[in-house]
Amino acid sequence: DIVMTQSPDSLAVSLGERATINCKSSQSVLYSSNNKNYLAWYQQKPGQPPKLLIYWASARDSGVPDRFSGSGSGTNFTLTITSVQAEDVAVYYCQQYFSNQYTFGQGTKLEIK
């Protein structure tokens, strides 16, 4: 199976500052026939189900603020939150949907400094 490893496990950022979360897959999730990376990012707040933020590594889901952006290709990916807001406190997960066994990263907890 494809192992997804996120870094860091947690980070504390001041309001208005940038947060960067990394995700590395144990094998490429880039499908050559359509040149799409099968990589998604989710946000989960306490007591809530996950919320889809980003798919195809960089496509923002409907209604997601543009301070959230995804980048990367192949095996290395990044979720960037520019100008972190108080409501962004959550755990963030990457997920690959390239193989027939989807896998999530272990999660990154974002807190306000």
Added chain:
Amino acid sequence: EVHLVESGGGLVQPGGSLRLSCATSGFSFSSYWMSWVRQAPGKGLEWVANIREDGGETYYVDSVKGRFTISRDNANSSIYLHLKSVRADDTALYFCARAKRGYSGFDVSEYWGRGTLVAVSS
């Protein structure tokens, strides 16, 4: 509006069985892959299984293969997860989720229920 509501969770003894249900509404159910994802208390997300629009393909995480079965009833817009030979490490909140696009093949999960809690304990 899309709705997914899980039910069927509860306390089950090790080695026992349980059937989880996910009732859906607000979309053309038979057009979407559906998934089960679980989250152990205080832990991260773990994808468990998914099923194709017509039920003709199913996939599972290795830890549940041979013990869990995902199924669907397109007439009733519902999916199910049959759990058998449960173990303590199956204790988790089980979410059902819908693929973002219809007839999409492998895809992200855009809509989620709130989950149903399974506790395995003697």
